[in-house]
Amino acid sequence: MRFIKCLTIILIAALALPALVSAGLSMHEYTRAIEESPADMKYKFYLLRGKAYKDSGEMNLALKDLNSSIMLNPSMVAYKYRGEVHFELEKYTEAINDFTAALEINPTYELYKERGESYLKSANYVLALADGLNIIDMAPHKAESYYVSIAALENLGDIKLARELAFKVTSFDRGNKRANEIITKYPLKFVFIGESPFTIYISQEDNETRDKANEIFLRYKRGEKIDENLKNKLEECGIIGELISQYQARLKETWDNYFEEVRLLKERTIRVHHDLRAKYLERSEDLERDIEMWEEKSKKCTDELVQTFWSKE
Helix, strand or coil, X not given: CHHHHHHHHHHHHHHHCHHHHHHHCCHHHHHHHXXXXXXXXXXXXXXXXXXXXXXXXXXXXXXXXXXXXXXXXXXXXXXXXXXXXXHHCCCHHHHHHHHHHHHHHCCCHHHHHHHXXXXXXXXXXXXXXXHHHHHHHHCCCCHXXXXXXXXXXXXXXXXXXXXXXXXXXXXXXXXCHHHHHHHHHCCCCEEEEEECCEEEEEECCCHHXXXXXXXXXXXXXXXXXXXXXXXXXXXXXXXXXXXXXXXXXHHHHHHHHHXXXXXXXXXXXXXXXXXXHHHHHHHHHHHHHHHHHHHHHHHHHHHHHHHHHHHCC
């Protein structure tokens, strides 16, 4: 009876501070607790010993205890721990199943993150993205909330979207290493330069033309007189830039709608997610083609702008 009272105290402490108690109790004490506790309490000690085995790296023994705990009483914590064991054992399908079971009991930030990472490991990128978007919704101001979505988008080939999320991270965590790696790896090809009323869209990679265009804007800003032909060309390039900006806004709206539909999907299957993605890819590809066409026109206009400028020098 005395030992049972001690077990109750241990159990209360373990549930409150599992990491501390796991480190302080021997496996022998857990085993004795399992053997001598009432039938309706055994699952809790299987759970605690399973966690202790997991924390000490004895994954197969941890799995055995967590299986016993779940068999006696399936709980969110037991599924979570077993999912983590399966993840460490590189059994990603089993990990996904366990995290899904845990999420059905209590959807938490950490569980979405763990399942999202499991989807990434198993190359189920569309489902990883779905979890990644849920993670962002739950903690939009934490940099690590974006990592699953960024990785999923990069693997899906949606580089612009991955880069946009990376820029989002740097907007509140400027020095974030992972976000900056994405931005550096996939730099912007075109940027807007100048200021109202003359703002143009220019190739980031064409340093010479960009520098010359910036010189035009600098002289304009200093109040120097602008030749009429140069002014007309600036206006023409600015109109093209405005059109590109409108197409980009439509493209962003398209993918924002896609993200929203992903979040609202009730059926979580690869087929459903791929079908939804295909629908939005078709829409976005039309807009991308229009943007590419106007980018070519923008490049031509900027070249002519620079030529017009230097012909007046």
